[in-house]
Amino acid sequence: MENKEIELYASNNSILISQICEILKNNEIPYLIKTKGAGSYLNITFGKTTEETSIIIPQENLEKARNLIANLLPTGNKEEELTEEEKEDVKKYTTMRRLGVIGFAIIPTIILIIAIAIAINLG
Numbered sequence: 001m002e003n004k005e006i007e008l009y010a011s012n013n014s015i016l017i018s019q020i021c022e023i024l025k026n027n028e029i030p031y032l033i034k035t036k037g038a039g040s041y042l043n044i045t046f047g048k049t050t051e052e053t054s055i056i057i058p059q060e061n062l063e064k065a066r067n068l069i070a071n072l073l074p075t076g077n078k079e080e081e082l083t084e085e086e087k088e089d090v091k092k093y094t095t096m097r098r099l100g101v102i103g104f105a106i107i108p109t110i111i112l113i114i115a116i117a118i119a120i121n122l123g
Contacts, residue, residue, distance in 0.1 A: 003058055008065050010054040017053050020069050029065050032056040
């Protein structure tokens with residue numbers, strides 16, 4: 001029988017993700033963290049990310065893990081309660097936030113590269 005992995009939970013709330021990981025660790029449930037887009041780079045560089053992070057676990061541990069984290073998870077599906085206009089606003093906001101974070105990471109890097117190139121040419 002093949003041991004499949006399944007997404008237990010996904011969020012951009014790094015505190016909640018950390019709490020869930022701690023519970024899984026304390027209950028000896030193996031897990032893997034996956035971050036979308038440039039999230040892993042941003043997490044290493046700045047210590048946090050605004051990108052969605054997923055917790056992946058073996059499928060055989062899914063029911064136990066869900067029971068362990070049930071108290072931490074928000075109740076109800078808030079996304080279903082949103083109107084179409086509100087969903088579009090959330091998408092626009094998320095896109096703008098991602099662009100801002102990427103710009104915050106890339107622009108200083110470009111400036112640093114230019115400064116190093118100038119210093120090498122002058123030196």
